[in-house]
Amino acid sequence: MAKIEDLKEEAKKLLREGKVKYIIGYGAGSNGWLAAPLFIKKPEDVDKLVWDPTCVHNLVRFLVDEKRRKARQKQPDKRPVGIMVKGCDSRAVVVLLQEKFIDRSDVYILGVSCEKMGVVDDAKLAKKLAGKKAKRVEVDAQDRFVVTTEDGKIEMAAEELLAERCLECKANFPVIYDLLSGEKTKRPLDKPFGSLEKIESLSAADRSSFWKEQLDRCIRCYACRSACPMCYCDECVVDSINLAVTADTTADEKAQRIHWIQRSAESSENLVYHLVRAIHLAGRCIDCGECERACPLDIPLRFLNKKLEKEAKELFGYEVGFDPALPALISCFRDEDPQDFIR
């Protein structure tokens, strides 16, 4: 993976000259091996930045917070925010630009390339260690993982530990940036949607029971929604109270509000919630895998979003997150869009 000395220099300069409000990056986590989001306001703190395969988070999520914060302030600081992005995360920035949620001048993008690696899948790691706890995860010179546990070091091939999405990654390096650390190298990719095959090959009945079993675990903590940089709606269809309620909203209007989905964590409601989320992310999900990683019950949510990514590619030739000038998938059409399913 790339060295980020140049990025650190730039970050220091930006903060020293006051060109950015603060920088969102990765720092050492307090909880074991995993990095954690780090917010840097002072140039002397820049050395706390880390870049390794445990930087799994999609920090673009925090640009949504930043926008909300700015909206609450009477005289917001209009300087851009510096943000560290991986290849996948940079595509999330592209989508936010495409949807005009943020402006290019709102961000100073510090890109880092994953080069031929990617990030660690915590579920895979947990399975490999079977109860033992990792203290550190590093990459050696041969691009192999070295996991340090209490009982010593374990070496693993990259494929064994890399997140599934990294193995299917289309952009190992940022597609949009103000500064790029590392080389623009890609890992070879033969099956961009290979992980879907297992579910797609099931019969309809088996697919139904697969999803039922998975989604029945959902406790509706909404970590999937919260971790997602694309889930920026002020008001979500599952919230019990309309967040767009204002002082002028009458009691009658509130009472008449449709409950599309009940709050109860029941099979049907969980399924509808996740369907709504999936369809809302169609042509927007950039496969950063945060929903799945954040899920405390390990629901394979990525398979829902990846499926729609695949359909968008196959049906409409649409690839998300490369061109901020492109219209969103479902706000455009082509005359030759397939319609064989229509009577």
Add this chain to the structure above:
Amino acid sequence: MAEDYEPRIVAFLCKWCSSAGSDLAGVSRMEYPPNVVPIQVMCSGSVSPLYIFSAFNKGADGVLVSGCHPGDCHYIKGNYYARRRLNLVKKLLEYVGLETQRFQMSWVSAAEGTKFTQIIKDFVKELKPLGPQTKLRRNP
């Protein structure tokens, strides 16, 4: 499946074509199964995927979205948007295991009363052997 099982279909019909088409079927006294609950919408492009999920969730055995033929949309291109969006909805519903026959889309113009009755007849015929829809339904 019990002989007397009658599927319930929720049909979102666009005001300008399909709804007028169903009216034509009605005023022309064409016979078609009474299993369908029509909901008039301004345009097939205004049908949110949530309407469809919600219809299934609240007990529909089948959902139909019907709009103007390509090129005929009152709002010029609403049906093109619908075509793209609902294609994804269809794929998604199939992916989570809903029987593919349960969600249908059609183009019915204001003059196609016969086509509308045929679509409903076929839809009911296809739904009957499947039995009640339970996968998205609350309290099945």
Add this chain to the structure above:
Amino acid sequence: MEKILAKKSFPQWVKKLDSWRVYIPRKDEEGRWNYFEADGGEVSLDVLQTTLPPKKILFPQREVFLEFAKTLAGNRETLEIKEVLPEVKPTVIIGARPCEARAAWMLDEVFGGEFKDVYYWKRRDQTTLVGFACTTPPSENCFCTSVEGSPHSEEGLDLLLTDLGDRYYVQSMTAKGEKLISAAKALFEEPKPEAKKQVKAAHAESEKKIRRQLKDARPIAQKLKGMFDSPLWDEESMSCLRCGICTYLCPSCHCFDIGDEVESPSPLKGQRVRTWDTCQFPDFTMHSSGHNPRPDKASRLRQRLLHKFQYFIQVYDKFMCVGCGRCITLCPVGIDIIKVLDKVRDHGA
């Protein structure tokens, strides 16, 4: 009452408890730990921390309070309301961690007291908690000893099992616990004096194995009183995603929402249900006027900490945190309650 149960007899004992509904932690095919019904399957106490605490058994995520239905006879409309009380079979939770039992003991305070929550107590009264002392900490983020708990705490438990190699040392604290022993009397032996010594040593040893520590929890609680407006909350909540993991998976968090789920608007028919809710959701404190007194992440993080380390202590003289460490382990962005409280302690020092 104190007894010895050979490890190899443990499954037999569980089998004998057939007039109870038995829950026990188990690993599923994907390697996730959770409480499952034993259902005659394989049982063992060789377990790590479950993702969800057994709270969901005593305080389910969804509970129906009442059912309502309007009927129309002639032109007379009547609204029928029927109370729904949970029908609960006697239940045993085997392998509950002492911290999880302490949390149940806290829920008892919240749902007991002057006004008893009948729905909670219907379940609670029927539930026996069989604890399993943590001779090895089930999670790397355990810190029970810092919040007045211990890996062998008896609070809230009916029975406590301690691993002594090839056998369990069984302590019974209540009549409910003794009932479980008498369900399979023949399997239990009287402990020899050296076993008592052994168990004491094991307990003392287990306290030393807890890897994380929060120093001065009580003084921190005192200090929190003056920190409502501290800028610390803003800093510490920067990375918060506003999801509900820390609270939904907390064994002692117990906030809920009551709402009507209408099945059919006409004729009106539906249920009034209680569902889990959390202070971490923006709509938790949303007023019907549109005003939200806790409008940002900072105020919500503060609420979680103050509830656990200030308000609860003022009312019940206990921390509302049992130190299981789930909120640390499972937070997607690594917000660490110990680290945050450390900063509170050192704040302005």
